[in-house]
Amino acid sequence: MEKSKLKKDIVVVYAIALIGLIATLAVYVKHLTPEWKKYQSEFKQYVREKLGEDKARMVEFGVRQIYVKELNRVDRCITCHIGYEWKGLENASNPFKTHPKEILDKHPVQKYGCTICHGGQGYALNKEEAHGFIKHWDEPLLGKELEDIYRPPDRKVLLQMNCNICHRYDTLTPGADYINYAKKLVREKGCRACHKINGRGGVIGPDLTYEGDKAPEQFDYSRIGGYKSVFAWHIAHFKNPKMVSPESIMPEMGFGSREAIALTLLTMSWRKVNLPPEYIPQSSKALADLPTPEEIEKERQMREGEGAFFVNKGCFVCHSISVFGIESAAKIGPDLSNAVEDVQSRFGKTLENFIKEPTGTMAIVLGSQIILSDSEKAQVVELLTKAYEKYRKQQLTSKP
């Protein structure tokens, strides 16, 4: 190397220093022009036009956040959604719109923050990451972006899922019509016959009390077309359980899109969230998720009646036996009152043979869920023959 070359080093120093200066400037430009500043100055301008100069002067610049220690959340949404508490901006478009007042009266922002209801990433200070439709964030905003993917029949229903974090024991939650509808379906369709929910129910299906905590990896998506998500899985599964998981004995209930989305919102809301006691509604409704006295009385009658055997064995979950006064909640299987005749016409074998060698769904049920001994099998045939006699008598008396 020539010595003269070394003298040129000084040029290199200046060149690199210049690039360094440019890099420093770039960092400062990025630091001084965050996305939220744009929204805040737009807001000031908007207020000036709508409400006048005096009001505009009240707009303060800077990052804002709500820190709710009890919920371990910090929400910086209000940095851009700056008009949430302003009067007179009810008709503005987002992010400047006033938040509906009624709901904030019951759920003060300082006590709840934003994301516990709306979802999204409270830490973030730019729209994309705050709304949470990014890699590595599990709770996106339950709003328009998500509606565009799943297209529920009604708008603005998805965030009802989060109402049910605190309101999970309510029968009726004002304003949460999808959740209310889903809870009604749970009662009417008798989901609890097979599933444990809120600690109460059967053991034929999986316990759903904390179903919402299941990770995306814990579902099998191989039979679902299109976008793979827990939400999509539940919708498809509610519509057609056997198609999604062939081994499942969960019956197809004929749910439409509205029912499937309502039930999906409900199941995904069942999460274990560490809530301080004061966040759980303390009203008479809070314990409403218990059986009604009529329901208890009916179950007692069924247990003590002629058909007690079928109640104790769990057959009544799917089958009614009307002649014994047994009414199935789900009515998934046929009424067993005329089983003697019905089995013959459906499966082409006698009831006795069918119980010994069942086919189809009953093969799964009697092979895994309800195990009967030989004497019990004989008892089934005996009882159902009795039921059939009773049924025939009823038919004869009612006919003329």
Next chain:
Amino acid sequence: MAEVKVNGKKLVKRSLFWTWAPRSEKEAGDSIVRNLLLHWFPAKVTLKSLSWGYSLWLGTITATLFLILTLTGVVLMFLYVPSVERAYQSVKDIEYVVSFGWFIRAMHRNSAHLMVAFVFLHMVRVFLTGAYKNGVGAGQNRPLNWIVGVVLLLITLLLSFTGYLLPWDQLAFWAITVGTNIAKNAPIVGEWIRFVLLGGYEIEQNALIRFYVLHCFFLPAAVLVLFSYHMWRIRKDGGLACVDNLVLNQKKEKITDGIKSKTYSLLGLTTGRTVQVEATLIDEEKYTVNSIPFLIRRIGIVMLGTFVFVALISLFIHAPLEEPANPNVTPNPAKAPWYFLWLQELVAITTIRIGGFVINGAFVGGILIPGILVALLAIWPYLDKSSNLSTGVWFSKERTKQNIIFLILCFFVIVLIIIGTYMRGPNWEFYFPWEAWPQLPKKF
């Protein structure tokens, strides 16, 4: 400036920073010897050592990266909370609300990756130039400095590995899970090492605080001590290895000039020099320049260049932060940090399935092969029997065979890392870069 008098002396700006002024040449020379920073460097330096092409300045770049890491790391220490409950949140805050937080964290992360890469490249350079070999000077012990370098490489890996856990996100948690599970398979001490490292059997608060203390104090302190020794040895070994080569070649020149080496050494002895005269250049004027400003300026260029480069890429490559750590959900695929991926890949390859019988490759792939490689690396200078003419020369003919073997091994490690990083998808299945991975399910 108003004059202030203290004890009858004028207190001016100069006297605030200079408490002492040299009165003779000797005192001035002493002052340089006593100055830590100037003592690192010789007064004169050979042109070859200064050239870009010989050393590629990889060690200086590595040291600069360490400096950046220390500076940004100290800032991050004020902001980060090493607790399982708060760690993730505090990193989110650094990313979103701390002024320049995202930039400082990106610089820290990028420098960390680069430091691992440059320590490795520095090692490759030293190997290929035979710079771990002693030359002609007395008291040289370059093989020892090579071992110090290997230890520094291992500590750098550990530094990066311990830092990996701190954000307490899924990436961190599962990378450390994979890493410590590989360590577990070391014979006899494996379980114990994992237990001591994690402070238990689980990656929990105990593990986090241990990793934090190792990352912020213990390992950087070890690097500082070893790095100082590394630099000091370079001076004791007579500078970069290329100087030895220069001296040897110069001797040849002198011989062709008709001056016998015997006479030369006699001359050396008679002028009162020790045997170290052999490592001293005779024609200094022709081959050397003053360290100030030439060496200092080049170091300045490299340091500034490294700093600017890291700053520039940090504008575009941000430090990742995934979902909060969740021991119940394993991301698919779960990967170790990239510099350990060749081990994970080896483990996967050496795991043999015969029917239902599985031979776990963790010992062979994760412990045995890397263990042998590191051991070989450390003792290689003692096995290398080439002459001292191969000291400080790129691709010396004498060392062709070992250079090729070394490069092939490096190539394998790099290829395995690339495969592990870019071509291993869910369930550790192989995907070509142009093949799309199956879509991973999300919650919504």
